[in-house]
Amino acid sequence: MEEKFKELARKEGFDLISFLRPRDYMTAEFFKKWLESNFHGEMEYMARHLDAIQNIEKIFDGHGTIIVLAASYFTFSLKKFMNNPERALISKYAWGRDYHKVLKKKLKRVLRELDLHGKIYVDTGPILERELAYRAGFGWIGKNAMLINKNFGSYLFLSEVILKEKLETDEEQIQPDLCYNCTRCIDACPTGAIVEPRLINANLCIGYLTVEYKGVIPEELREKMGNWVFGCDICQEVCPYNQKIPATRIEDFKPREGTFAPLIGELLSLSEEEFEERFQGTPVRRSKYEGFMRNVIIAAGNSGNPEYIEKLKKLWEKGNDLWSPHIEWAIEKLK
Numbered sequence: 001m002e003e004k005f006k007e008l009a010r011k012e013g014f015d016l017i018s019f020l021r022p023r024d025y026m027t028a029e030f031f032k033k034w035l036e037s038n039f040h041g042e043m044e045y046m047a048r049h050l051d052a053i054q055n056i057e058k059i060f061d062g063h064g065t066i067i068v069l070a071a072s073y074f075t076f077s078l079k080k081f082m083n084n085p086e087r088a089l090i091s092k093y094a095w096g097r098d099y100h101k102v103l104k105k106k107l108k109r110v111l112r113e114l115d116l117h118g119k120i121y122v123d124t125g126p127i128l129e130r131e132l133a134y135r136a137g138f139g140w141i142g143k144n145a146m147l148i149n150k151n152f153g154s155y156l157f158l159s160e161v162i163l164k165e166k167l168e169t170d171e172e173q174i175q176p177d178l179c180y181n182c183t184r185c186i187d188a189c190p191t192g193a194i195v196e197p198r199l200i201n202a203n204l205c206i207g208y209l210t211v212e213y214k215g216v217i218p219e220e221l222r223e224k225m226g227n228w229v230f231g232c233d234i235c236q237e238v239c240p241y242n243q244k245i246p247a248t249r250i251e252d253f254k255p256r257e258g259t260f261a262p263l264i265g266e267l268l269s270l271s272e273e274e275f276e277e278r279f280q281g282t283p284v285r286r287s288k289y290e291g292f293m294r295n296v297i298i299a300a301g302n303s304g305n306p307e308y309i310e311k312l313k314k315l316w317e318k319g320n321d322l323w324s325p326h327i328e329w330a331i332e333k334l335k
């Protein structure tokens with residue numbers, strides 16, 4: 001059964017698969033301190049997870065096996081667009097079809113094939129996915145907090161299946177930390193969000209500000225966001241372990257037309273219908289039109305291109321309360 005599962009999952013495009021027995025988390029305390037420092041910002045659902053993370057029976061009771069999986073979504077580097085003031089940057093994880101849906105569908109197919117019934121988690125629920133992947137021997141937790149695999153790098157989605165059956169487990173094989181003296185990610189993070197190795201203050205992370213945070217972006221952070229309009233890949237792009245890695249085998253993760261490095265000028269005149277059409281089925285829809293355009297306005301402000309002022313004024317006429325303070329700021333900067 002175990003080997004058959006691995007074979008089918010590999011065929012679906014998963015690169016790393018391991019079977020673990022549920023046991024207490026070793027980093028529950030680290031997670032609690034992260035919450036106590038308010039590093040979760042407005043992600044209240046993270047605080048609600050604490051109880052189940054400290055009392056794992058709330059999720060795993062009656063379950064004998066956790067299958068941990070990682071799937072690469074790497075396609076190509078964004079480096080050549082990173083200093084291009086005409087381009088807006090969308091994080092690699094959002095270029096293709098939404099990974100939650102893609103991976104769940106694949107795992108359901110594997111379970112069905114083997115007549116197994118399990119609960120599937122992809123980036124959801126009170127699960128410390130990075131710790132599980134670490135215990136599964138997939139890699140180490142880098143100073144940028146990413147789970148990094150020596151061969152596949154860190155552009156990996158993690159997911160889990162929990163089963164009632166007590167299947168034979170793989171041995172927990174802990175991989176050595178290969179960061180050594182490197183600090184490239186910490187040095188490159190524009191907002192100082194990596195407050196210490198492996199510890200991220202989400203309030204400062206562009207991945208949070210552009211996707212999860214719905215309000216007015218603090219003025220002191222706007223310039224630091226550069227041209228990122230959805231997510232941020234800087235601390236991964238600079239990592240030496242992401243320089244020579246194979247591309248994903250999953251077709252759905254390959255970039256869709258218009259999702260990577262679109263022109264800022266084009267995005268500034270995007271209507272809500274065009275936004276829905278262009279990003280339908282991709283993770284970008286999470287920011288919603290309003291949040292996405294707020295990010296585009298900031299990117300325009302950071303572009304140094306006064307030609308955008310006219311388009312910004314047109315957006316101003318729409319009278320959106322969230323956009324207005326950002327438009328004012330952007331126009332002032334471009335004058």
Ligand code: B12
Nearest residue numbers: 027034091123128129145146147157158200207208231232
């Ligand atoms: C909340 C969240 C965020 C928040 C906070 C991120 C953070 N670092 O805390 C925000 C919105 C900022 C975010 C951003 C991103 N995220 Co996110 N996020 C999550 C989520 C839902 C929960 C993470 C969490 O609990 N954070 C709290 C902190 C305390 O936990 P943690 O970061 O997981 O860190 C653990 C370990 O590092 C460990 N730890 C600390 N020291 C040590 C030492 C050792 C030896 C060990 C074993 C562990 C360890 O303790 C922590 C608790 O277990 C997970 C999915 C999940 N359920 O796990 C995805 C997840 C972590 N995110 C993911 C991704 C892809 C991203 C982005 C790259 C997206 C983007 N391009 O913008 C960025 C990366 C930012 C970064 N450098 O971390 C992937 C990471 C895959 C990987 N290879 O690691 C995950 C696993 C989702 C998935 N299913 O694939 N994310």
Ligand code: SF4
Nearest residue numbers: 189205206232234235
């Ligand atoms: S994702 Fe961007 S902002 Fe967040 S820690 Fe990494 S480099 Fe910093």
Ligand code: SF4
Nearest residue numbers: 142143179182185239
């Ligand atoms: S950039 Fe360097 S320090 Fe940061 S995660 Fe990669 S190897 Fe580790």
